[in-house]
Amino acid sequence: MAEELVLTRHQGKPGLTTIEGYRKVGGYAALRRAIEMGAEAVIAEVKASGLRGRGGAAFPTGTKWGFLPQGVFPRYLAVNADESEPGCFKDRVLIEEYPHQLLEGVLIAAYALQASHAFIYIRGEYRLQREILEAATREVYAAGMAGRKILGTDWDCELIVHGGAGAYICGEETALLDSLEGRRGQPRLKPPFPAIKGLYGQPTVVNNVETLSNLPYIVTEGGAAYAALGTEGSPGTRLFCVSGHVERPGTFEVPMGRTSFRDLLGLAGGVWRGRQFKAMQPGGGSMQVLGPQHLDVPLDFKAVADAGSALGAGALVVMDETTCLVDVATRLVDFYRHESCGKCVPCREGTYFESELMHRLEEGRASREELATLADICAGMDGRCFCPLGDTATWFVMSAYRMFTQEFEDHCGAGHCPVRSRVGAAA
Amino acid sequence: MSDRDGAVPAADLDPAVVARIRELRTLYPLARSAVLPALWAVQDRIGYLPAWSEEVVGRELGLLPADVAAVASFYSMYFGRPVGRHVIQVCQNVSCALRGADDLLDHLRGWLGVDGEGESPDGAFSLEGTVECLGACGGGPMMQVDRYSYESLTPERAEAILTEIRETNPEGPVGG
Ligand SMILES: Cc1cc2nc3c(=O)[nH]c(=O)nc-3n(C[C@H](O)[C@H](O)[C@H](O)COP(=O)(O)O)c2cc1C
Ligand code: SF4
Numbered sequence: 372m373a374e375e376l377v378l379t380r381h382q383g384k385p386g387l388t389t390i391e392g393y394r395k396v397g398g399y400a401a402l403r404r405a406i407e408m409g410a411e412a413v414i415a416e417v418k419a420s421g422l423r424g425r426g427g428a429a430f431p432t433g434t435k436w437g438f439l440p441q442g443v444f445p446r447y448l449a450v451n452a453d454e455s456e457p458g459c460f461k462d463r464v465l466i467e468e469y470p471h472q473l474l475e476g477v478l479i480a481a482y483a484l485q486a487s488h489a490f491i492y493i494r495g496e497y498r499l500q501r502e503i504l505e506a507a508t509r510e511v512y513a514a515g516m517a518g519r520k521i522l523g524t525d526w527d528c529e530l531i532v533h534g535g536a537g538a539y540i541c542g543e544e545t546a547l548l549d550s551l552e553g554r555r556g557q558p559r560l561k562p563p564f565p566a567i568k569g570l571y572g573q574p575t576v577v578n579n580v581e582t583l584s585n586l587p588y589i590v591t592e593g594g595a596a597y598a599a600l601g602t603e604g605s606p607g608t609r610l611f612c613v614s615g616h617v618e619r620p621g622t623f624e625v626p627m628g629r630t631s632f633r634d635l636l637g638l639a640g641g642v643w644r645g646r647q648f649k650a651m652q653p654g655g656g657s658m659q660v661l662g663p664q665h666l667d668v669p670l671d672f673k674a675v676a677d678a679g680s681a682l683g684a685g686a687l688v689v690m691d692e693t694t695c696l697v698d699v700a701t702r703l704v705d706f707y708r709h710e711s712c713g714k715c716v717p718c719r720e721g722t723y724f725e726s727e728l729m730h731r732l733e734e735g736r737a738s739r740e741e742l743a744t745l746a747d748i749c750a751g752m753d754g755r756c757f758c759p760l761g762d763t764a765t766w767f768v769m770s771a772y773r774m775f776t777q778e779f780e781d782h783c784g785a786g787h788c789p790v791r792s793r794v795g796a797a798a
Numbered sequence: 799m800s801d802r803d804g805a806v807p808a809a810d811l812d813p814a815v816v817a818r819i820r821e822l823r824t825l826y827p828l829a830r831s832a833v834l835p836a837l838w839a840v841q842d843r844i845g846y847l848p849a850w851s852e853e854v855v856g857r858e859l860g861l862l863p864a865d866v867a868a869v870a871s872f873y874s875m876y877f878g879r880p881v882g883r884h885v886i887q888v889c890q891n892v893s894c895a896l897r898g899a900d901d902l903l904d905h906l907r908g909w910l911g912v913d914g915e916g917e918s919p920d921g922a923f924s925l926e927g928t929v930e931c932l933g934a935c936g937g938g939p940m941m942q943v944d945r946y947s948y949e950s951l952t953p954e955r956a957e958a959i960l961t962e963i964r965e966t967n968p969e970g971p972v973g974g
């Protein structure tokens with residue numbers, strides 16, 4: 372497969388984590404090019420690329436940049452490196468292997484937006500990755516590409532790597548800004564959106580690591596060339612994380628729209644141990660389950676939405692025939708219970724009751740009536756929470772219940788997990 | 799998040815840490831933004847956040863100690879009490895669970911002599927109880943020890959890794 376790649380096109384070349392090695396593959400030429408083109412022209416190329424945010428919500432990047440109010444300064448860029456979505460590890464790969472590609476993308480965006488500061492908010496657990504970025508940042512300062520009068524222009528921009536301290540909710544853009552301001556990381560009411568009133572009440576763009584890592588290519592090759600790698604509705608390429616019951620888990624960069632879930636599964640070596648495919652979760656822990664009937668769906672925003680799920684943050688978790696979907700749903704519900712920030716009642720209380728009930732169900736101690744209660748709890752949460760965390764805490768479990776109703780019902784009053792014991796008997 | 803009885807006078811804090819906090823303060827448009835990095839600077843030096851660290855950080859950044867404490871308590875990675883010399887996290891989220899994370903965790907609990915979560919009797923390790931996805935799902939089951947992750951583990955391999963860490967880094971976290 373001789374597909375053109377963007378994010379991983381330099382894969383295997385030596386020394387990419389140093390500025391010297393990155394320059395050898397043409398690194399930082401795109402930043403110079405962007406400055407020659409001027410901010411407006413860069414924004415136009417990003418719009419032409421059709422690039423949509425890779426952090427989960429898939430909002431068109433150029434459009435988001437266009438929301439910044441004219442003439443209001445200072446402005447900030449916040450880079451979302453909080454990657455905590457279960458099943459996602461692509462931003463980590465982009466940071467570990469291509470830190471300068473990310474920093475070049477950050478500087479291009481900061482230049483296009485005329486930001487005075489770019490903050491990279493990285494989850495606390497990524498300690499090693501934070502140190503990699505800090506080292507790369509020092510090199511960028513030493514090369515005169517951050518700080519005062521960057522590359523001889525009148526543009527000043529500080530580049531700051533900021534470590535979080537363990538809270539999934541800080542990946543939500545407004546919680547991230549509160550955390551960056553030195554507060555508890557809890558979501559803010561929107562509107563106003565960050566583009567209007569963000570960090571310190573000033574216009575702020577929040578973009579994901581992968582989103583920004585595409586910019587050097589877009590500036591060098593042009594927005595149209597980037598768009599053409601994918602399809603009209605899903606331009607460009609994407610770095611998908613494949614994990615779970617596959618032979619070779621890992622990240623795979625593929626063109627969007629023209630690749631299917633089955634292709635991606637094939638790249639990961641197929642279902643492991645010669646077993647049958649049972650289910651998959653695209654997008655990370657927040658998204659709805661899909662079944663074998665969806666394997667030929669292309670990695671296209673609309674096609675996946677029509678199938679009842681979303682590409683979210685670009686993960687694919689594969690489950691083989693031995694998997695208990697009630698167990699998987701219980702783990703995800705526990706995750707949301709643990710990560711609920713506690714600000715609003717439907718999420719704080721809902722995830723608690725959801726989790727208590729799911730544990731009873733998984734252990735075979737829940738009744739059929741309780742299964743109906745589960746649906747009621749989720750209905751009371753979805754669409755009623757302050758931020759999307761609470762809504763998404765219901766999506767996997769309810770979609771699994773709909774697709775695997777019999778499996779959920781078989782758990783009721785069974786006294787144990789019927790799937791695990793069936794699997795145990797077969798093994 | 800606090801350790802009121804074991805209070806140590808703030809004067810005992812390494813001056814290099816105070817200097818670091820003052821430097822951090824100047825990086826941000828508002829000093830308050832330096833709270834998280836300042837707390838990290840203290841914890842990196844002494845392994846946890848004693849109650850007096852809220853006062854030191856508050857004093858340097860112009861915040862009330864209670865305000866600093868309220869922020870610190872929100873985040874799961876700040877420790878209010880001393881912990882083992884190496885912190886072990888075994889991810890229990892879906893991708894790792896599908897590949898045997900529960901067995902790995904059970905095994906390590908037994909091997910370390912830790913009931914659920916907490917310190918091993920020799921003080922070398924702290925095992926965390928609830929650990930969510932650590933962004934190494936392609937290498938499940940995995941554990942993170944201090945700042946490094948160890949992937950595609952079997953119980954035997956995990957034991958061997960921890961044994962080596964205990965012997966080669968007796969003083970504290972791997973990598974400083
Ligand atoms: C609960 C929650 C967690 C999120 N976590 C992340 C994250 O870890 N990384 C990320 O880039 N976006 C995350 N997002 C999405 C961000 O709010 C935001 O949409 C994104 O950073 C914007 O960047 P993009 O347009 O480049 O995708 C999260 C959203 C929610 C609601
Ligand atoms: S939905 Fe959950 S995470 Fe979001 S604000 Fe409410 S309590 Fe916090």
Ligand code: FES
Nearest residue numbers: 889894932934935
């Ligand atoms: S699910 Fe274990 S590291 Fe992501």
